[in-house]
Amino acid sequence: xxxxxxxxxxxxxxxxxxxxxxxxxxxxxxxxxxxxxxxxxxxxxxxxxxxxxxxxxxxxxxxxxxxxxxxxxxxxxxxxxxxxxxxxxxxxxxxxxxxxxxxxxxxxxxxxxxxxxxxxxxxxxxxxxxxxxxxxxxxxxxxxxxxxxxxxxxxxxxxxxxxxxxxxxxxxxxxxxxxxxxxxxxxxxxxxxxxxxxxxxxxxxxxxxxxxxxxxxxxxxxxxxxxxxxxxxxxxxxxxxxxxxxxxxxxxxxxxxxxxxxxxxxxxxxxxxxxxxxxxxxxxxxxxxxxxxxxxxxxxxxxxxxxxxxxxxxxxxxxxxxxxxxxxxxxxxxxxxxxxxxxxxxxxxxxxxxxxxxxxxxxxxxxxxxxxxxxxxxxxxxxxxxxxxxxxxxxxxxxxxxxxxxxxxxxxx
Numbered sequence: 001x002x003x004x005x006x007x008x009x010x011x012x013x014x015x016x017x018x019x020x021x022x023x024x025x026x027x028x029x030x031x032x033x034x035x036x037x038x039x040x041x042x043x044x045x046x047x048x049x050x051x052x053x054x055x056x057x058x059x060x061x062x063x064x065x066x067x068x069x070x071x072x073x074x075x076x077x078x079x080x081x082x083x084x085x086x087x088x089x090x091x092x093x094x095x096x097x098x099x100x101x102x103x104x105x106x107x108x109x110x111x112x113x114x115x116x117x118x119x120x121x122x123x124x125x126x127x128x129x130x131x132x133x134x135x136x137x138x139x140x141x142x143x144x145x146x147x148x149x150x151x152x153x154x155x156x157x158x159x160x161x162x163x164x165x166x167x168x169x170x171x172x173x174x175x176x177x178x179x180x181x182x183x184x185x186x187x188x189x190x191x192x193x194x195x196x197x198x199x200x201x202x203x204x205x206x207x208x209x210x211x212x213x214x215x216x217x218x219x220x221x222x223x224x225x226x227x228x229x230x231x232x233x234x235x236x237x238x239x240x241x242x243x244x245x246x247x248x249x250x251x252x253x254x255x256x257x258x259x260x261x262x263x264x265x266x267x268x269x270x271x272x273x274x275x276x277x278x279x280x281x282x283x284x285x286x287x288x289x290x291x292x293x294x295x296x297x298x299x300x301x302x303x304x305x306x307x308x309x310x311x312x313x314x315x316x317x318x319x320x321x322x323x324x325x326x327x328x329x330x331x332x333x334x335x336x337x338x339x340x341x342x343x344x345x346x347x348x349x350x351x352x353x354x355x356x357x358x359x360x361x362x363x364x365x366x367x368x369x370x371x372x373x374x375x376x377x378x379x380x381x382x383x384x385x386x387x388x389x390x391x392x393x394x395x396x397x398x399x400x401x402x403x404x405x406x407x408x409x410x411x412x413x
Contacts, residue, residue: 001127001128004186004187005124005127005128005186007184008120008123008124008127008184008185008186009124009128009132010180010184011120011180011181011183011184011185011186012076012117012120012121012124012136012181012185012186013135013136013139014139014176014177014180014181015076015080015113015116015117015120015177015180015181015185016117016121016136016137016139016140016143017139017140017142017143017177018080018083018113018143018173018174018176018177019080019083019110019113019114019117019140019143020139020140020141020142020143020144020145020147021143021144021146021147021169021170021173021174022083022087022147022170022173022174023110023144023147024143024144024145024146024147024148024151025087025147025148025150025151025166025167025169025170026087026090026103026106026167026170027148027241028147028148028151028152029151029164029166029167030044032155032160032164033099036160036161036164037095037096037099039096043096045362045363047099047100047103048362049359049362049363050100050103050104050107051103051104051106051107051110052107052355052358052359053107053355054104054105054106054107054108054110054111055107055108055110055111055114055354055355056111056352056355057107057108057111058079058107058108058109058110058111058112058114058115059111059112059114059115059348059351059352059355060111060348061108061111061112062075062079062111062112062115062116062119062348062351063115063344063345063348063349065078065112066115066116066119066344066345066348067344067345071119071187071188071344072115072116072119072120072123072185072186072344073116073120073181073182073185073186073187074182075112075115075116075119076112076113076116076117076119076120076181076185077116077178077181077182077185078112078178079109079110079111079112079113079115079116080109080113080174080175080177080178080181081109081174081175081178082105082106082108082109082112083106083109083110083113083170083174084170084171084172084174084175084178085105085109085171086102086103086105086106086109087102087106087167087168087170087171087174088102088168088171089101089102089105090102090103090106090164090167091163091164091165091167091168091171092162092163092164094162111351111355114351114354115347115348115351117136117140118332118347118350118351119343119344119347119348120181120185120186121133121136121329121332122332122333122335122336122343122347123186123188123336123343124186125333125336126336126340126343127186130278130282131277131278131281131282131286131333132278133277133278133329133330133332133333134273134274134275134276134277134278134281134325134326134329134330135274135275135277135278136329137274137277137325137326137328137329138271138274138275138277141267141270141271141274141325142271143173144267145267145268145271147170148264148267150166150169151166154166217339217342217345218339218342218345218346218349219338219339219346222338223335223338223346223349223350225391225394225395226331226332226334226335226338226350226353226395227350227352227353227356228353228384228387228388228391229290229327229328229330229331229388229395230327230328230331230332230350230351230353230354230357231353231356231357231360231384232294232327232357232381232384232385232387232388233324233327233328233331233357233385234328234353234354234355234356234357234358234360234361235357235358235360235361235364235365235380235381235384236297236301236320236324236361236381236384236385237324237357237361238357238358238360238361238362238365239361239362239365239377239378239380239381240262240263240266240317240320240321241263241266242361242362242365242366243365243366243369243374243377243378244262244263244266244317245259245260245262245263246259246374247262247304247313247369247374247378248261248262248310248313248314250374251373251374251375252307252309252310252313253310254310258310258314259310261314262313262314262317263317265314265315265317265318265321266317266318266320266321267321268318268321269318269319269320269321269322269325270321270322270324270325271325272321272322272325273293273321273322273323273324273325273326274325274326274329277289277293277325277326277329277330281330281333286330286333286334286395287392287393287395289326289330290326290327290330290388290389290392290395291389291392291393292323293323293324293325293326293327293330294323294327294385294386294388294389294392295323295386295389296319296320296322296323297319297320297322297323297324297327297385298323298382298385298386298389299319299323300316300317300318300319300320300321300322300323300324301316301320301378301381301382301385302316302382303315303316303319303320304316304317304320304378305375305376305378305379305382323385324385327385327388328354330395331350331395332347332350334395335347335350360380361380361381364377364380365377365378365380365381368380
């Protein structure tokens with residue numbers, strides 16, 4: 001591999017890690033925001049829903065920017081800058097209205113970074129010629145764990161008024177990652193097969209960003225199938241991140257010090273599965289790894305639902321993370337092979353399913369839990385994850401098959 005592509009791999013990993021770090025810092029600070037501004041769970045829920053809507057908008061912006069000369073490198077760099085700025089607004093907001101505005105801006109940046117990191121990851125993987133996506137997502141998990149631990153350690157030890165000092169670490173991390181990305185992220189190939197490292201390879205097919213006047217070709221049937229996998233993962237992931245602590249504490253009557261361990265166990269095994277994912281894909285192939293991962297994730301969620309006490313539920317969350325962690329990256333990996341000449345456009349469309357899953361996981365599971373029990377709320381992700389296991393054979397799209405799908409589809413964006 002050339003120096004340029006190795007540097008691009010590191011820069012993309014930094015983008016994933018920064019995104020995970022900031023997301024965890026904001027998510028674990030929500031309880032502090034409630035106390036600081038005197039708001040309730042309903043208002044916080046509306047803010048979170050607003051973030052999802054604005055993130056979908058940010059994904060659409062990412063698609064447009066990716067077609068420009070700067071490509072996905074600029075998408076990711078600009079998204080990180082917006083995230084860094086939004087964290088400052090959240091840290092210094094004197095009132096809830098300005099805080100909500102800051103979160104809205106964060107949503108736009110979140111969508112751009114989510115799309116940009118996946119676009120870059122797919123491009124770098126294509127250059128390496130082997131599975132790398134789950135490793136990139138492992139960087140996200142590592143960043144999230146560091147962010148959550150930072151908030152836990154600093155809570156009560158750093159001031160939150162008039163400035164939430166701990167939040168500003170998110171600005172620093174996102175800002176540094178933005179500089180790294182804009183300097184070193186993958187720039188694609190230029191005219192006549194000249195790579196960003198200056199080496200001419202005229203025999204290779206070009207993979208330049210789609211021109212501003214050219215309409216990208218998207219094989220929607222395959223994208224919708226992959227979208228099911230993305231929705232299934234984010235429904236389960238958001239349900240666990242949002243409701244696991246409440247489930248352990250309120251439903252299974254775990255001690256206050258024990259209840260947060262469910263999400264911690266889930267994050268830890270998610271990181272482990274993502275570190276192991278790429279070697280397993282290289283050995284066994286995407287389809288087998290995806291099917292086994294989905295079944296493992298479903299078993300973990302069944303343990304959560306059937307748990308008679310907190311320890312069994314804790315084990316369930318850990319098992320769920322061991323399976324669920326690779327589903328989203330393998331879906332985006334498959335998306336990159338659907339239409340190699342239009343990969344950024346395909347990734348941008350697939351990324352929207354991220355927020356559909358997040359809304360369903362945060363709202364639908366909670367709504368079921370509030371009307372009956374969270375035992376039943378966690379049945380929703382089980383059904384979706386099992387569907388992924390059943391349909392896993394359709395996720396093994398090769399680059400050659402993807403090229404034929406692009407040629408045959410004729411479906412515009």
